[in-house]
Amino acid sequence: MKYSDILTSAFTALRRNIGRSTLTMLGIVIGVGSVVLMSSVGASMEKVILSQISSLGSKSMVIFPGSNQEGGASQVFAGHDSLTFEDIEHLEKLTTIDTIAPIVFMPGPAKRGREESSAQIMGVHPNFFHNQKMSAAQGRLLDAHDNDRAARFALLGPDVKEELFGQSDPLGKEITVGDRSYTVVGVTKALGSQFFQNADDRVYISLSVARQVTGQKYASYITMLATDSFDVAFAHVEGLLRYRHKIENPKNDPEKDDFIVRSSEQANAILSSVSLGLTLFITTVAGISLLVGGIGIMNIMLVTVTERTREIGLRKALGARPRDILLQFLAESVALTVTGGMIGLIFGLGLAWIIAQIIQGFLSTYLFAISFPSMIAAVLMAALTGVIFGISPARKASSLDPVESLRYE
Amino acid sequence: MPSLISLSGLHKSYFNDEVETAVLHGIDLEIDTGEFIAIMGPSGSGKSTLMHILGFLDRPTAGTYTFLGENTAGKNDDDLAAIRATKVSFVFQAFHLLPRATVLENVLLPLLYHPGIASIDREKYARKAIASVGLSDRAGFLSSQLSGGQKQRVAIARALVTEPALIFADEPTGNLDSASGLQVMEVLEKLNAAGHTIILVTHERTTAEFADRIVHIKDGLIESDTSSHKRRKAGADVKLK
Structure with missing residues (x-):
């Protein structure tokens, strides 16, 4: 069986069960969509902050009256007399x-x-x-x-x-x-x-x-x-x-000071750590949603294999090799996740664009930004999810006995 | 010229929790190209098992199966799949059509696994096969929209499309009324007249009468092998070892 035929068969099978296919890929759509949305918003915010930092230059510093609170939060007192x-x-x-x-x-x-x-x-x-x-x-x-x-x-x-x-x-x-x-x-x-x-x-x-x-x-x-x-x-x-100010602070404990010094370099460092945190958060969300979506796909594919047992027997009777059946069901699973991933991508970008239009209303420097690496990674992860969670149902399908399958009621 | 099929001492047993159930007890049979042969027998006689082995859907436990002069014993699953894709095809009692696919898509299905027919020629082959069973005007219909007789004719078109050496028909009229059944048997008869070898598995005497030769199986053994009085084909070489 040619690879082009395998792909065509996979998408045809999804089309014939459009309702089920849509519900099955929903987990992947939401997962990839949220990753693309968050990475786009993150990239936009990073651009805004970086442009502000760079506009001030690396030697710029600001001193506020007030003190640093436990956990790194700052409490600025504009009316403080320090x-x-x-x-x-x-x-x-x-x-x-x-x-x-x-x-x-x-x-x-x-x-x-x-x-x-x-x-x-x-x-x-x-x-x-x-x-x-x-x-x-x-x-x-x-x-x-x-x-x-x-x-x-x-x-x-x-x-x-x-x-x-x-x-x-x-x-x-x-x-x-x-x-x-x-x-x-x-x-x-x-x-x-x-x-x-x-x-x-x-x-x-x-x-x-x-x-x-x-x-x-x-x-x-x-x-x-x-x-x-x-x-x-x-x-x-x-x-x-x-x-x-007669402050004894040999250990540089920021909570003891009555002033806060901030610089663009510090802001850069904070931004980097926020970026890292955001990336980890996005990765975790992506991982969880793809795991949940993948389990859903595996379940549906196992049901599909059972439902289509006679079709599998027929295909074998018509000359399909075990490998052909395996690839066909694997392709269906990957087609589900990749299609879900692409829909999620469009959905995420669309939502990010709408959010950008709203934010621009009160933050004119906010621009719609796209994180290409995140987008590519999200879709590739979706495809990989299809392979990982599709392999077990596909192996089950390929190993079915043709005579038993044809008799399946 | 070797026989199309030659069986010698064919045995088949099934094992369930190490309990052996013997189904075929030593079948000897030769079938030549161009024959229309009916395998008859009561339920549980082993006729379907014999068809599955002959059609490379199953393997014998013992004995020799020679197909087109070649012993099939050493063939692996992919080799058997390749034979099914190119040399043999099936018409089933339950039709086994894909219900959400059109007639054309159903008939195209075997060509996905046939290495010798180019993708661009597939539709031409499929439409020719559909025309040969008189369903050209139904090519775009979903198979679920057809009558039982039409479904079986689509199944026959699907069996024909790869131009196989051998067509197996397993109770092809079992789910049909007598008029539709007659139509289906007439199509099979025509195919045989056009040179296709047909092995018909049935328990109905009237259906078997369309064949030139009838092999009776009982308890996993050939009970009788007779040429039909009605349609004996000149030159058919019928043997019972």
Whole structure:
């Protein structure tokens, strides 16, 4: 029997039992579909995070007030007073730190006439724009001169500009934050989402002004760029802050600190471990679903062999060798799993695409991504499942005695 | 020229939990090409077992089976399958058609296992065989949509399609009314007239009368071997050892 005939016979047999075939392959469809879906969502998220990390550069660091909790979770306290401006003055003196930019959050909302925005109001040091690699799309950024003379200027993110000014030119116009008014000097280029926050829905005010308005003596958080090696800068920052905050922490227990230092390299490492965890999770889900699906297929194939005993006897009477029967039933089993795998693939990709469209609504940098290795591996695993779980029923079929099979009632 | 089939001292026993049940006790028989032979006998006489051995679906326990001048004793399962695919075919009492397949698909089935017919020619062979049993207009019908007589004619077309040297018909009229049975026997008669060797296994005297030669089996032994008065074929070499 030719291989092409074996394949044709297999698919013909599946078509003749379309209802049963569909139900039998459902386990494989769900298994492969979920693997493809999860790997696609994982690949999309990885792309988003990697693009954000790479946009900040490998020397970027952030210090938050707060502490690391047991098990690695971080508790950031934006209103915590552990990062004082005296700390910042000392940090500026570290040779391993290139630029440092404290940020103070201000209460909103930002208004223009009757228009109101829920944008985050941030008092920032001019270094912030350098650290975040930001530039102006319109007008200019806030500079050291503005900061030094506490000028009442505002820099808008593009979403705020759209909200308050629509299509009109905002430069030179006034907005109010709280009970004070500010002149708009620029609009930033679109940044999209940064670590799942909309970086375009912000109003930037000079740090000196924010400090005057809020009277705040501590920073909400600090961004920094290391001069060279991140590791050395990290150690220096940690050592200096522990010394100034009188924290005894020789064992580097992050729970004892009242600050959290994060870097893009750390985020990379976290991402790698999350990726590994996700891969292991997907593999486990795939393994379990294919095992369950495979057992279902073996059961159905055993039933099929019993049901088709007379057909097997007939085929043998017509000249089929045991090998022909074995290959025919094995092909049916593999055809079931591969067809299920292909349907699962399409189903998973379709669902991943729909999810991508939904997420893009609030995370514009999220893109539909496909993990080709996962897709190929999932379909190959489905085919292998067909071979492994199909071999026993196929051997049973091939070993049937033709005379007994023809008499089977 | 050697006989198509030559049996010498053929025995067959079945073993169940080491208990031996002897079915054939030493059959000697020769059948020549072109014969239409009926094997008759009561239920349990061993006629079906003999047909299964002759049709390479089963093996004898002892004795010699020579087919087309070749001793079949040393042949393995694949060799026997190859003979079934090319040299012999079967028409069964229960038709054994695939119910969800069309007439054409049923008749194409043996060609999947025939190494000598190219894939491209298969349909031509199948349609020719269907035409020879007068069912060309039913080629696209599902076999489950046919009457009993039509089903058996499809089974005969399936047996013919590989152009075998020998056709076995096992109680071919057993599931048919007398009119359909007659039609089927007339088709077999025509095939024999066209040169096919036919071995008919039956317990019905009227059906056996279509054959040129009738072999009676009783208790695993040939009781009689006679030429039919009705249709003796000139030159048929009938022997009883």
